[in-house]
Amino acid sequence: ISDTDAPDTDAPDTDAPDTDAPDTDAPDTDAPDTDAPDTDAPDTDAPDTDAPDTDAPDTDAPDTDAPDTDAPDTDAPDTDAPDTDAPDTDAPDTDAPDTDAPDTDAPDTDAPDTDAPDTDAPDTDAPDTDAPDTDAPDTDAPDTDAPDTDAPDTDAPDTDAPDTDAPDT
Numbered sequence: 001i002s003d004t005d006a007p008d009t010d011a012p013d014t015d016a017p018d019t020d021a022p023d024t025d026a027p028d029t030d031a032p033d034t035d036a037p038d039t040d041a042p043d044t045d046a047p048d049t050d051a052p053d054t055d056a057p058d059t060d061a062p063d064t065d066a067p068d069t070d071a072p073d074t075d076a077p078d079t080d081a082p083d084t085d086a087p088d089t090d091a092p093d094t095d096a097p098d099t100d101a102p103d104t105d106a107p108d109t110d111a112p113d114t115d116a117p118d119t120d121a122p123d124t125d126a127p128d129t130d131a132p133d134t135d136a137p138d139t140d141a142p143d144t145d146a147p148d149t150d151a152p153d154t155d156a157p158d159t160d161a162p163d164t165d166a167p168d169t
Contacts, residue, residue, distance in 0.1 A: 005168050015158050025148045033140045043130045053120045063110045
């Protein structure tokens with residue numbers, strides 16, 4: 001029996017062949033990230049609410065008095081016997097007179113300290129009770145894969161009309 005199907009009338013495919021170069025990027029060889037997640041509890045300490053210190057700085061001049069230069073007292077101790085008279089029969093006092101030079105140091109002329117006392121309230125903030133951060137540092141190596149350098153695909157889209165031939169019966 002002869003084939004009675006109509007000949008195929010679809011136009012030949014005129015799309016240019018795909019000229020994009022194959023992708024030459026090396027596969028990604030970085031090891032997966034193995035660091036454990038951070039398990040430290042969040043910091044729950046209340047913020048510091050103490051008022052700032054408002055006391056004026058101490059403006060008193062430094063003490064400029066010269067040091068005391070008087071020689072030490074060198075008089076021998078008094079050795080006279082106690083007075084037992086009734087009437088007085090004691091020998092005259094034979095101790096040498098005191099020969100120490102008078103004290104010549106100038107009086108202290110520094111002004112008194114006039115700074116007001118410190119009135120800042122004591123710091124009442126509770127101590128920080130958060131546990132220290134115990135997470136191990138991140139030890140994953142940095143990603144060393146080269147960036148993808150393949151040119152983008154520039155082939156025109158396929159514009160051939162769809163095949164409209166009736167199926168072969």
